[in-house]
Amino acid sequence: MFPFPTFPESASSISGRIDLLYLFLVGISMLMSVSIFLCILFFAIKYRRGSRADRSNIRHHSGTVELLWSGIPLLVFVFVFGWGASIFYDAFTAPDDALQVYVVGKQWMWKIQHPEGKREINQLHVPVGESVKLTLTSEDVIHDFFIPAFRVKRDVLPGRYTSLWFRAIKTGSFHLFCAQYCGTNHSAMIGSVVVMEPTDYQNWLAGGPPAESMAAAGAKLFERYNCNTCHRPGGRGPPLSQVFGSQVLLASGATVLADEAYLRESILNSTAQVTAGYQPIMPTFQGQISETGVLHLIAYLQSLGAGGKVQAQP
């Protein structure tokens, strides 16, 4: 016999919450559609032409009735909206202690790298019970990283970072789909997410050929592109230790959080948001560093320590 599931497996900390709301909506919908269906059936039979049903006192409008059947649904809608929004907020707010994993989508594969350096393609290994935050970007068109069993999904865009987090609650192997149409082999841009016990995960991470950590790879790039010519204490560019995660005061007077997106932009389009006290003289590296390379550089900057204070003044 064919395998014939009718409800998806629930394998993340958020999937049960989404299912509960989904089932609540299924309940409301059944209640509504069944009552409308029964009304139509009942009226259609009772008031068929020629029947002897009582048709006296016909009313053609009633403000009270209209108010009731627009007001009550509205209240239910507001309730459902709030419920859905609270799940959405949590789904968009990754815990600070989440493990970082980096994902680059391209036609038609997923390239994944763990900070320790381990790389994989179309497979993502994660430990059970730990929060994992994916930083996603694309080398070409829009893709979408979708794990049905976790009820998580996020578009993966060229030219910017999006992120997605989950905490798996079950070990096993789960579908990974590209959910945003991306061209000829869209339906082959699939893979699996393997959830392992934490010790197995550590073993898996340490196994295989020794890999260079993303930060180490970034440090090499930093040297190769001679970034340290300027980015050093007293240099023409702002020093970069403690910059990751800090608030940067810009030449425009605004402050901006030095997150992955800001650092990426500052590498590729360096004059867009210049730190206060510096000249916009950095050359652009657009087209010279791959998306993976940019991720390495950011990992390197992150390894220099996360700052909290306002960076300004040479």
Next chain:
Amino acid sequence: MNPVAAQAVNQQPLEPREHYLNAAYGLKSWLLTKDHKRIALLFLASITFFFFIGGLFALMIRLELLTPAGDLFTSANYNRLFTMHGVIMIFFFLIPSIPAVLGNFLVPMMIGARDLAFPRLNLLSWYLYTIGGLFTVIVIVTGGVDTGWTFYTPYSSTYSNSQVALTVVGVFITGFSSILTGLNFIVTIHKMRAPGLTWFRLPLFIWAHYSTSLIMVLGTPVVAIALVLVALERLLRIGIFDPRLGGDPILFQHLFWFYSHPAVYIMILPAMGVISEVITCFSHKRLFGYNFVAAAAVAIAVLGFLVWGHHMFVSGQSMYAGMVFSFLSFLVAVPSAIKVFNWTATLYKGNIVYSTPMLYAFGFIGLFTMGGLTGLFLATLGVNIHVHDTYFIIAHFHYIMVGGAVMAYLGGIHFWWPKISGKLYPEGWGRLAALIVFIGFNLTFFPQFIVGYLGMPRRYHAYPPEFQVLNVMSTAGATILGVGYLLPLVYLIWSMRYGKAAGSNPWGAKGLEWETSSPPPTENFPITPVVTEEAYNYAAEEAADG
């Protein structure tokens, strides 16, 4: 009002009477006609052609999905099939369907006018549609397009190796057809109502078309601009959407959905108008809550412009924008709910006749209700994350557009067929076809809700084997649905020659279009009617039975 009708009934059986169909003969008399009724028939022929082409593509999609492996077509061809299915069904069938055919035929007749305000513009509208359609046919024979009907950038503007530019030009030109039709309706409804026909005496079909026209005129230019920008980026490498050229891919989605979400209401509002006419006629009762239903149409048109961002909850749009769009989407559900409740309440204490159009109306209410309720799932932020871009959303919008708009379109075609052709269609066949369509539709699309929640993404050429059983059901349903759509094509054409003469008002319906003869004379009304009563004034019958 009645002298006109009486005159027509007396005249009809005696001798061949001149009407809009036999007023002139020859191809030229059709291609250069300025008569809104003939233009409606030109549209009927053209959109029927595209409906069956789009339907054929749908059938090919379903055949491919019978098995998990992509074995019938190559991926490249499969992607072209679903794209062409979407482009044709949305831009060349659903958007023009009810407005350009039934609206064109009926708007002037329902308000007691001789024609639309701008008859030449009306003809131009058909020519623009046809030219746009021609581009689409050229696209089909020169290899097709594979971007999905949504043309998301930068895939469409940079990466796709298919006929994107030609397709976009075709849709762009057809957009003007839509704009001109909308403009014509707005002016006609404002300026050409018969004496005594005040706004709140208008049939709800007119309210629906007025609201639709507003969307057509205000929304279509935006999608036209967005598509021109795609073509510019594609042909001239001007960076607008592709980040490599300095563009922003999300910008396209905003521009596209700013029109394409309201476009859903272009498809469903006229359908709601048809249903209001059919239900009142076959319950022989005034619509319950006329003012609320009329106001709901306008509210849907206005609110419909404020909810486009609900297509983009997981697109990279800000989380707070998602929350605002979610809330507004719930608001737009309220007027839709009001309509469903009022139609159902209209049946209460009515005199219900189970005619073919009424069966379609019952089907519409049921399927639209399900489509609307599943729309709430999609508007709900947490749930949307999971069901977005899966078969759940495919099922949802087919319940609205096929279960809703196409059911209403077929119901409307049957309802006004006696007026359009002067002949009665075979009632037994009509009811059978309505039943087949209803069963086939549910079998096709209900399993897609389940497979969607399981996580099957849309636009997948191949899929994991555990989804197969549900996909086989869906394909079986599509086959039944296909039969249901072919039947009316056959018996309606048959009835034009062999059907019984209909008389001016075979259903005992109210409304000015039923007071003139069938088929109507070229000038619609020999004498301009004067309106002295509200719409759907079935009071005499209500009292007689009460």
